[in-house]
Amino acid sequence: MTAAAKTSSSVTATCLRVAAKADRIENVALGIEQRTLACVRPGDALVEIKAAAINPSDAKATLGLMPHAVFPRTPGRDFAGVVIDGPAELIGKEVFGSSGQLGIGRDGTHATHLVVEASALVEKPANISLAEAAGIGVPFVTAQEGFRRSGMSKPGETVLILGLNGKVGQAVTQIASWQGARVIGVVRKDEPYAGHAHGEVTVIDSSRNDVAATVRELTGGKGADIVYNTVGEPYYDAGTKSLAHLGRQIFIASTKATVPFDIFAFYRGKHTFFGVDSLSLSSPEAGEILRELVPGFASGALKPFPIKPDAIYPLQRAAEAYVAVLGSSRDRLVFQPNG
Template sequence: MQAIVCHELSGPAALRLTEIAEPFPGPGQVRIRVRACGVNFADSLITRGQYQKQPQPPFSPGFEVSGEILELGAGVNGVVIGQRVIAMTPHGGYAEQVIADITRCVAMPAAMSWEHGAAFPVVFGTSHVALSHRARLRAGETLVVHGAAGGVGLTAIAIGKQLGATVIATANGPEKLAVARAHGADHLIDASREDVRTRIRELTDGRGADVVYDPVGGELFTASLRSIAFAGRIVIIGFASGIVPQIPANHLLVKNVDVIGLNWPAYAELNPRVMTESFQTLMQWYLDGAIVPHVSATYPLAEAIEALNQVLLRKSTGKVVLLMDRRD
């Protein structure tokens, strides 16, 4: 079978399409025929040796796949061979087959396409747990979403609206802001041209935002801290800007601000109930038509490096997905 393999921790450019042996499931695992795999910013981190749980080469990137179960490991029950599933994997999704723990597999509705299945878990799971569980976003509050046209950004807009918030979206340039608007944002801020801090305060009549969803960091985090409402909450999702902010604790004290971290994959191991309940809610919203993954581009497995570069260079909106077989 074919896979995109990382042989050294030097970044995405070192990835190579390689023939490898078929994997075999261990106890509590299943072997999945991968139909599609979501592409994420973190895929680049794992190829550089910078991910939280770092495998040693050789390995394949890829944290989320959709596909069909090919084989059951010992002790697996409740699923059958041929069943459609979405699976979250520690790595390995850039391949025609992958092994996944059955506890990290979710039944995939027949109405859901392979593309949507692979584009669903990381971005929607991250945003839902971040906003509902961690930030405690309530109806009537104001939510600021940074990087709003990106993979997690668009899902944060959709989930914010589902939870009853007024959503302010920030992004660079009119094209990306138009995408954010199309996905439900109430107000738009061009972070490349406007003063984000000033605009947030203007749009909230000087009160500030109740919740900020920040996958970017850097200057946007500073603007958020200076425009957050009393008892507001800032959720840190990541640092796409490459700059990890340093937080002056006195700012938190004066305005009773919460700065909240989110490591979404950790819930699968440390508190799986949170992830399970989140997915139940999200799947129902999907079936109701309330949320829909936005896939801006698809690539064959052989073009995985180009797909990942689209994400790293911020040329994409929403999700980029690898399709293993375009004939399906």
């Protein structure tokens, strides 16, 4: 059925703007501009942003580290808010969403309002706040897309997560344990798992232990059915040596472009490697992935990241927030553009 016709309303939005790339995050020139936004294409929706997460990729894109980033633009990939224009059945709905395009190749979510495809909007479960919904985005989309590509983890399988306490690592842990898999996670120092899980998460401190040998010991010599490598090259060797026969490894990032590749181990182990690039996902594609996770959030099986009061920023403190997200902060940071 064709969506109902939109009204012709427009809004004056307050938008964070980045005009050009910088050499260091401390030198990024962020401005605030007033811009007129309206639904102009069939299928558009206009959302009043109540919260917008601040991702490391948002800050990195201001440094020119994303080759398809355009300038000038409004940054921001994740959002939650209320639909104020668009298809009639969506008006007044509390929604959230994410994207690989928003804030990178087109104007994004670090603003008081956003025009986006209505098909990208996901209705927010009633049991989570708008700030929490805004924080789901990139980490859970990335985590779920890896499992969609490689095959969802199953009861009885072992999932090894390299970079356990990063936001994607925590999302992977939640999804894998929700599906009944055993989770083993790798950290760089002596620390416990920081997130939510269904059941015990075995933690390996890579600064003190041989990761592959420990995984073999924990699995009776079998190895991990799935290695979810959220770090890339630093853990490539450990992850590959931890794979079970017929194991699959998922990559989402790396610090270096190349690694030593043992082709004998690869084909003798019948391994499969999967690459996940969340930046390639359109807003509607990200929305489709998030809808798969909504039942988990609605039931309480999946938990959004906690949003601490001191992790909430106004747009006027954007420069400070961008430095924090690339620095020592491990909190989920969000803007509340409308106060």
